[in-house]
Amino acid sequence: MSSVQSVLIVGVSAGGLTAAEALRRKGYTGTLTLLGAERELPYDRPPLSKQILSGAWEPARAQLRSAEQLASLDAEFALGDPAVGLDAHRREVITATGRTLTADAVVIATGVIPRTLPAQRGVRGTHVIRDLGDAVALRTELLCARRVVVIGDGVLGAETAATARQLGLDVTLVGPQPAPMTEQLGPLVAGHLADLHLRNGVTLRGGVMPERLHTRGDQVTGLRLSDGTELEADVVVTAIGCTPATGWLENSGLDIANGVVCDAHCRAAPGIWAVGDAARWYHEGLGRLVRLENRTNASEQALAVASDILGSGRPYMPVPYFWTDQFDARLQIHGVVSPDAQAEMAEGDPLDGRFVVRFQDPVGPEGVLGWNMPKQARLQRTSLVDRYTRPRKSATPV
Incomplete structure (x- = not known):
């Protein structure tokens, strides 16, 4: 008690x-x-x-x-x-x-x-999205903008790019990864996510990061990328992690x-x-x-x-889960996908916009991703439960 x-x-x-x-x-x-x-x-x-x-x-x-x-x-x-x-x-x-x-x-x-670029401090037209005020302020500027650059190709950057593009804006997504969310989803699924953004009109600039912001007065006008590319922008959104x-x-x-x-x-x-x-x-x-x-x-x-x-706790051992909505796709990810995981199509077909991918490492199943297939992904999740919810024999407390 x-x-x-x-x-x-x-x-x-x-x-x-x-x-x-x-x-x-x-x-x-x-x-x-x-x-x-x-x-x-x-x-x-x-x-x-x-x-x-x-x-x-x-x-x-x-x-x-x-x-x-x-x-x-x-x-x-x-x-x-x-x-x-x-x-x-x-x-x-x-x-x-x-x-x-x-x-x-x-x-x-x-x-x-949220992390920010040092150069964006005090520069109008540069934004992050962490709290409600951030989102409202960014929406206000997007309604008057034409060209948007999103820096950061993780989940927040990819979602922001998709939303801005659906508002009819010219959107470029910039980031260090070869395709959006590669670190979280692996190259196979990230490749399909890149195709989704490209089909919907987002320009992808992978493998680069901003080198310099361009301003006129205190208003952002564009930026130079690490590969020398120059981009014009009315609004720059930074989503480079937290x-x-x-x-x-x-x-x-x-x-x-x-x-x-x-x-x-x-x-x-x-x-x-x-x-x-x-x-x-x-x-x-x-x-x-x-x-x-x-x-x-x-x-x-x-x-x-x-x-x-309240005195009735147990060790917290979840099967990690997150989701993301981008354009017409809802991705649901169970488990943690490691960089060396092997990905295989378990159900569905990417050409139909509905599929499930199973991820394995040398130990066994470690992750499941559903692309517009929530029920099937949940069923595949059962293969992960034993791995995540059974204490390892070698486990020692911190």
């Missing part, structure tokens, strides 16, 4: 909110505080590069819960006041406004911070290394847990530390942490 009487959740996005809801649902009746850097009520991030950017949704539709549902949590929402320090021994959080918050249990759910939002944890006493380092129960220290994009925890099934940046993991990890806070 847990003796926890107060819980402080630092970060009010999907992971933080899910942890709070799970605690109440599991019978926790103590005090509950959610501390957030943003002023907005909790909202979903996956729609930012798609439905919000395209205008299919009004920003309010991205909210995860209504004001009435949030009120039913009987929790204090301290918004617009980012955490700036933590004393892990005392479980004491200091905020930007000078508040000191202490709790029996602290959950770190501060997510990530870093865990852990700067506020410096000198906290926690182990910080590409995220908050946690054990198999997502515990960073006695009475302190981490969830979501900022958490790097020991996955007993894989036998190594893992950090995942996706919506599904943030929510599933939050459920596991809520159980652990």
Whole structure:
């Protein structure tokens, strides 16, 4: 039986909110505080590069819960006041406004911070997409633009390029990979994704990165690539990855290394847990530390942490999962695809726009991807469960 009487959740996005809801649902009746850097009520991030950017949704539709549902949590929402320090021994959080918050249990759910190009600071027409304000500001400029360059060919960059192209803009996707999302999907599927973008009118410039931004006054006008190519642009979107939002944890006493380092129960220290994009925890099934940046993991990890806070936790060993929507394709990826994985078509046909790919490494099945075949991909996922959810004999805790 847990003796926890107060819980402080630092970060009010999907992971933080899910942890709070799970605690109440599991019978926790103590005090509950959610501390957030943003002023907005909790909202979903996956729609930012798609439905919000395209205008299919009004920003309010991205909210995860209504004001009435949030009120039913009987929790204090301290918004617009980012955490700036933590004393892990005392479980004491200091905020930007000078508040000191202490709790029996602290959950770190501060997510990530987008990387930017140093040259884009202070330059109008350059954007990132991380929060709701970013997406709204970018959409406003896209409505007046003609030429867009997206820097970064991972999932966010590819989604942003697809959305901008569907708005009728001239779009160039620039990145270091030979094809979009090669590192996440492998060369076979990434090749089909490149074909999808090309068929829809996106210009792909793979294997390069920007060398210099061109401006007129403080407005971006284009950029030069590392291969010497010159591109004109009214808007430049940077999607070159993120870093865990852990700067506020410096000198906290926690182990910080590409995220908050946690054990198999997502515990960073006695009475302190981490969830979501900022958490790097020991996955007993894989036998190594893992950090995942996706919506599904943030929510599933939050459920596991809520159980652990209340004394009924188990090692967190998910089969990783994420999805991406680009043009008319929904890609659903189960497991983790390693660079040396062998890919084989398991079902369907790329010519029909529907197929399933199975990935294998020397140990066995490690991943499944469905391209507009969700049911079939879920069925293929069963081959992965034993590998991801059974602790390795050689596994040792961090």
